[in-house]
Amino acid sequence: MTLSPEVGPGDAAEWALQAHRLGVRHPPGYSLHTILGFLIQIVVSDPARATNFLSAATTAMAVGLLSRMVLTITRQRLIAFLAPLGFAILPTVWDSAVSTEVYNVNICFVAAAMFVTLKWYGRRSARRALLAGALVGLSFGASMANGLLLPGWCVLVWRRSRGRRGDLLTAFAGAIVVGFLLLSWAVFRSRSHPPLGTEYLPHRAADLWPYVTAAQYRTAGFQPFAFYVERLWEHLRLFSASFLWLGLVVAMIGVKFLWMRHRRIALAMILMFTMNMAYFTWYPWPDYYEMVTPSYFITMLAFAAGLESLHRWKSKTRVDMLAKAVTFIVVTTFLMTGLKDHLSRKGRTPVTDLVTASFEVFAPDAVVVSVWDTFAPMLYFQEVHDLRTDLRIVEWSGGARNYKWGTVTDSTAFAMRSVSKRPVYVERLDRTLVDSCTWQAVSPIWKRVVQCDAASD
Secondary structure (H helix, E strand, C coil), rough: CCCCCCCCCCHHHHHHHHHHCCCCCCCCCCCHHHHHHHHCCCCCCHHHHHHHHHHHHHHHHHHHHHHHHHHHHHHHHHHHHHHHHHCCCHHHHHHCCCCCCCCCHCCCCCCHHHHHHHHHHHHCCCHHHHHHHHHHHHHHCCCCHHHHHHHHHHHCCCCCCCCCHHHHHHHHHHHHHHHHHHHHHHHHHCCCCCCCCCCCCCCHHHHHHHHHHCHHHHHCCCCCHHHHHHHHHHHHHHHHHCCCCCHHHHHHHHHHHHHHHCCHHHHHHHHHHHHHHHHCCCCCCCCHHCCHHHHHHHHHHHHHHHHHHHHCCCCCCCCCHHHHHHHHHHHHHHHHHHHHHHHHCCCCCCCHHHHHHHHHCCCCCCCCEECHHHCCCCCCCHHHHCCCCCEEEEEECCCCCCCCEEECCHHHHHHHHCCCCCCCCEECCCCHHHHHEEEECCCCCCEEEEEEEECCC
């Protein structure tokens, strides 16, 4: 009901475009998302709608797996209904579930790997060991950041493999082989479809490691100490508010409950949560709060265990009934308010409207230099829908960018060199353009560069 009907800005447009062309994405790749997005187009022909639907479908699968895991831990059907539903309607989760995003596809495979690993943990089986390892390898194709979850997974694998080293080797072999195959996709496919928004091409040996580790997005050196303190407080506030604060108290009760009953499982969950949450809390990037979906998933597992712990007190108090009632009220409130908010945006196409209006402004055979959020959807409409194929669209960047028609080492210098040959439009004016060129505004966001000094060129 609330699925986005159009392509999104920035990364979302790139995801849809690369799914359409079976290409390679900006570091660190996300090849599994590309392949799944391409396959879904067999049913949903429009790439943007297909990748939007992929987010919804994988979120639903993650919620279903969470429900099964909660039911296994608590044996309470009501808890196994309420806790996963609460996870599904968390603002961060729902926002990613109705548009093209990688985080919810990632959590689907993380959930599948956790689910099968716990099944294997409960009963030894070489087949389950291989499947658990393969799913971990697939999760690396969804996001390389899942390496942060490996220590927790290794705790379970190592514990369960005592006396059966073959199972241990099988699990790790499955993870390594599948992970390597997905990485090789980027290496070979980038020769014909270079990634957007990156100066690194993974098929070049010197660029492979910087590409896989997303080196270009790192901020050089350490941030001031005040940054880490402020970010920690801000993230704790955002995270706690998502669970209405009281939910985190119940989750901590759940961790203690699991520690008493299944110490290795509790330790694995603590390691996964801590490494994922800590790394992205102090990761100097604006959308850090969206990158911790695994931490939300693990917290909801702990929350369900906390409800089960309170349920066991029912012979002495009615705390369990109160906890379930509060949970039901909170989930219902979130569901109704979230549904109302998303339905209010249903049918709106702001990105499509922006691109259509922009294409009407540009003269034939123009060079267009735009920021990432506008660049990616314009390129999507150009390649997928064959609109304004005469334009040469370039991302505004001071670093090198690779395109099918060549490499641009500096977008500003490229724009200034192109003025004498083609019409040039820019979305952003930097100091060099202001000082060296004359320009005129042709729309609220676009400026046409009229002439540049020969000396500066």
